[in-house]
Amino acid sequence: MSANKPTQPARRKAPSGAARSQRNWRHPLRSWLGSHRTSALQALERVRHYPFSSAMTILVMTIALALPMGLSVLINQVKQLGVNWQEAAQISVYLADSVSAEQQQTLTEQVGQLAGVASAQLLDKDLALAEFQQHAGMGDALLQLDYNPLPSVIVVTPKSIEGGAAALEPLRDRLVALDGVDQVQIDLLWVERLSAILAMFERFAGGLAVLLIIALLLVMANTIRLAIESRREEILVIKLVGGTDAFVRRPFLYIGVLYGLLAGLLAWVLLALGLAWLNVTVERVAALYQSDFALFGMPFTDGLALVFGAMLLGLAGAWLAVGQHVRAIEPQ
Amino acid sequence: MIRFEQVSKRYSNGHQGLDNLSFHIRTGEMVFITGHSGAGKSTLLKLIMCMERPSSGAVHVGGQNLRDLGSDDIPYLRRQVGVVFQNHQLLFDRTVFDNVALPLIINGTPSDEVGRRVRAALDKVGLLSKENSYPIALSGGEQQRVGIARAVVHKPALLLADEPTGNLDPELSAEIMGLFEDFNRVGVTVIIASHDLPLIARLHHRTLTLDQGRLLADGES
Numbered sequence: 227m228s229a230n231k232p233t234q235p236a237r238r239k240a241p242s243g244a245a246r247s248q249r250n251w252r253h254p255l256r257s258w259l260g261s262h263r264t265s266a267l268q269a270l271e272r273v274r275h276y277p278f279s280s281a282m283t284i285l286v287m288t289i290a291l292a293l294p295m296g297l298s299v300l301i302n303q304v305k306q307l308g309v310n311w312q313e314a315a316q317i318s319v320y321l322a323d324s325v326s327a328e329q330q331q332t333l334t335e336q337v338g339q340l341a342g343v344a345s346a347q348l349l350d351k352d353l354a355l356a357e358f359q360q361h362a363g364m365g366d367a368l369l370q371l372d373y374n375p376l377p378s379v380i381v382v383t384p385k386s387i388e389g390g391a392a393a394l395e396p397l398r399d400r401l402v403a404l405d406g407v408d409q410v411q412i413d414l415l416w417v418e419r420l421s422a423i424l425a426m427f428e429r430f431a432g433g434l435a436v437l438l439i440i441a442l443l444l445v446m447a448n449t450i451r452l453a454i455e456s457r458r459e460e461i462l463v464i465k466l467v468g469g470t471d472a473f474v475r476r477p478f479l480y481i482g483v484l485y486g487l488l489a490g491l492l493a494w495v496l497l498a499l500g501l502a503w504l505n506v507t508v509e510r511v512a513a514l515y516q517s518d519f520a521l522f523g524m525p526f527t528d529g530l531a532l533v534f535g536a537m538l539l540g541l542a543g544a545w546l547a548v549g550q551h552v553r554a555i556e557p558q
Numbered sequence: 559m560i561r562f563e564q565v566s567k568r569y570s571n572g573h574q575g576l577d578n579l580s581f582h583i584r585t586g587e588m589v590f591i592t593g594h595s596g597a598g599k600s601t602l603l604k605l606i607m608c609m610e611r612p613s614s615g616a617v618h619v620g621g622q623n624l625r626d627l628g629s630d631d632i633p634y635l636r637r638q639v640g641v642v643f644q645n646h647q648l649l650f651d652r653t654v655f656d657n658v659a660l661p662l663i664i665n666g667t668p669s670d671e672v673g674r675r676v677r678a679a680l681d682k683v684g685l686l687s688k689e690n691s692y693p694i695a696l697s698g699g700e701q702q703r704v705g706i707a708r709a710v711v712h713k714p715a716l717l718l719a720d721e722p723t724g725n726l727d728p729e730l731s732a733e734i735m736g737l738f739e740d741f742n743r744v745g746v747t748v749i750i751a752s753h754d755l756p757l758i759a760r761l762h763h764r765t766l767t768l769d770q771g772r773l774l775a776d777g778e779s
Contacts, residue, residue: 257666264663463647466607467661467708468637470630557609 261476269480272453273488280485283449287489287536290442292496294435295532299497301427303521317394317401318411319346319380325406333406334380342397344383351378377408439539446485446543450478454551461555475548479541486540490533497532498524559585559716559747560606565615567601567771575601577771578615583749585715588742590758591751593768599751602768603718606749607639608632620715637665640709640746644721646701648693654680654704655689661712679707683737699730706737710746717741719750723757731757 273280319337321330330348338346349357354376382401384394394412401410454461461474505521512519560583567575576598583589591599604610605617608624617624619635627635640661648657658679662672680686683703685696693701702722709717719738723731735750735757742748752758758765767775 256668260669261663261666459647460649460651463649464660464664465633466609466636466641466647467664468633468635468639469664470633473633473664557607 261473262480265476265480266484268477269484272477272481273484279449283445284485284489284492286445287442287485287540288492288496290438290445291489291493291532291536291539292500294431294438295493295528296497296500297427297431297434299501299524299528300521301424301431305424316413317382317384317398318413319382319401319404319407320409320411321378321380322406322408323377325378329406330378330380333404336404337380337382337401340397340400342385342394344385346383347381349379349381351376354379442539443543443546446482446540447547449485450482450544450547451551453478453481454547454555458555461552462557465555466557471552474552478548478552479544482540482542482544483537484540486537487533489540490536493536494524494529494532498529559583559587559620560749561616561618562602562605563616563618565605565612565617567598567605567610568613574771575610576605576612576768579768579771579773580615581766581773581776583747585747586742586745588739588748588763589750590761590763590765591749591768592753592755592758592765593774595753596770597768598771599753599768600720601771603641603720603749603751606716606718607641608635633664637661637712638714638716640712640714640717642702642705642709642717642719642722644724646693646705648701648704648708650693652692653689654685654691654693654696657693657704658689658707658711660708665712667712675711676707679711680704682710682740683707699726699734702726702730702734703737706734710741715745715747717746717748719748719752721752722750723752723754728757732760735761 321333325333327350330350334346334348337343351374355374358376382397384397386393394414398410398412401407464474501521501523505523509520562579562581565576565579569575579598579602591602593599601610605612605624606619608627611625620638622635624635649660655676658676659672662675667675677686677689680689683706685700685703685707688696688700688704693704696704702725706719706722709719717738722738723734726734731754738748738750739761762778764778765775766773
């Protein structure tokens with residue numbers, strides 16, 4: 227050790243020469259990056275040294291993440307199904323028996339041009355019978371009859387079903403007023419029910435997410451608090467030899483981010499497997515309802531958002547703890 | 559380098575750490591602080607390190623009034639000072655090398671330079687061969703020398719030592735003091751709190767004697 231260059235305290239020796247000054251601006255950045263690398267490695271080291279307690283924390287975080295995320299993914303997928311149903315939400319315009327086939331065509335065109343109508347399709351009674359037998363599984367009953375009891379129908383798809391059945395009232399009035407129209411039926415009740423149920427589940431998932439996120443933050447904060455306590459001596463020494471609070475904080479914040487990352491990835495895997503597992507039964511149920519609906523698994527962007535959000539939550543939880551505890555440890 | 563102006567420190571439990579203390583230590587001096595335990599030696603060092611704040615009076619270090627330092631500035635003050643503790647304050651889960659490197663890591667020294675300077679510091683205290691050992695495997699005297707290497711590795715202008723020979727036998731104590739004299743010889747201001755009066759008397763440096771927080775004597779012992 228050659229301490230033969232006394233420097234003024236609280237002031238660094240002035241750099242001399244171009245090479246020196248060039249190193250000087252690069253040096254802070256490099257040392258800052260170096261310090262971050264060291265902190266990140268320390269976080270990894272901690273997971274390696276305490277695999278069991280790390281795993282416990284990460285698993286608790288995983289569950290706290292996977293539950294609301296899984297619910298939200300499920301709701302979103304059922305909503306997709308709801309959108310299909312909405313497209314199929316129809317107004318059935320039953321035509322009187324007396325209307326001739328030709329008149330049926332003109333009427334259909336007329337209806338198609340009404341405001342608020344996306345499309346109008348004629349389903350004459352023969353077609354209607356065929357469809358009924360094919361889809362509803364009740365064809366046998368109809369076969370018992372020696373005549374076709376079904377009326378011809380113009381199937382109207384409204385442009386929007388926002389506002390529910392009430393908003394479609396004016397359209398319905400106009401349809402009823404048309405010559406040759408026997409009856410108009412708006413069947414939106416089940417669409418409204420579905421969206422109400424979905425809204426309820428969404429709210430439930432939202433509330434659950436808020437609670438679990440709070441739990442996750444607390445778990446993280448507690449883990450970091452313990453980590454800080456276990457390294458109390460080290461923190462004291464670091465502060466004594468001139469370590470800033472930021473320097474002391476950094477490894478703990480990295481632990482938070484690392485735990486978040488691992489929990490996020492694990493939750494992603496868990497959800498992907500869980501949805502696949504669930505899909506087997508969903509497909510069977512859907513088949514019984516003559517639907518080809520299936521869960522489409524864990525969307526990639528949702529997975530990324532999950533991992534990123536988990537890292538942020540880990541960081542936030544760690545920040546909660548270090549903000550309080552690192553400052554409190556001061557050499558006496 | 560260090561100026562105390564009518565510094566008093568009263569602790570919240572009523573203990574009077576320092577009582578109206580004034581002195582001046584110039585750059586490059588080597589000074590002993592002595593007195594009975596509880597006379598205020600540690601308080602004095604803690605005030606220089608900003609581990610404590612004076613109740614009244616002013617402490618100047620390197621021309622800077624410490625009262626003007628905010629808590630965010632304190633780490634930067636401490637980086638200009640090397641400190642040796644009686645109980646070493648080594649980290650037992652790190653190697654000798656990592657312990658000594660700590661101040662350099664903290665002030666962001668490039669890694670190639672860290673290795674060079676840590677080995678230079680260990681060489682100076684005669685422990686170069688132990689860089690990969692853990693402190694637990696070292697004797698008390700060796701641990702203290704690791705503490706000294708850590709205190710000087712970042713070439714501080716000011717070196718403080720609080721009872722650095724407290725637990726060591728006379729021979730080792732003399733050896734440690736010899737190290738401090740070496741650093742002082744190359745320009746480092748050295749302040750050592752110690753109650754090892756026979757050793758201090760042999761070394762012939764300026765000595766501040768404290769008694770109940772007051773300056774009892776100031777001169778070569």
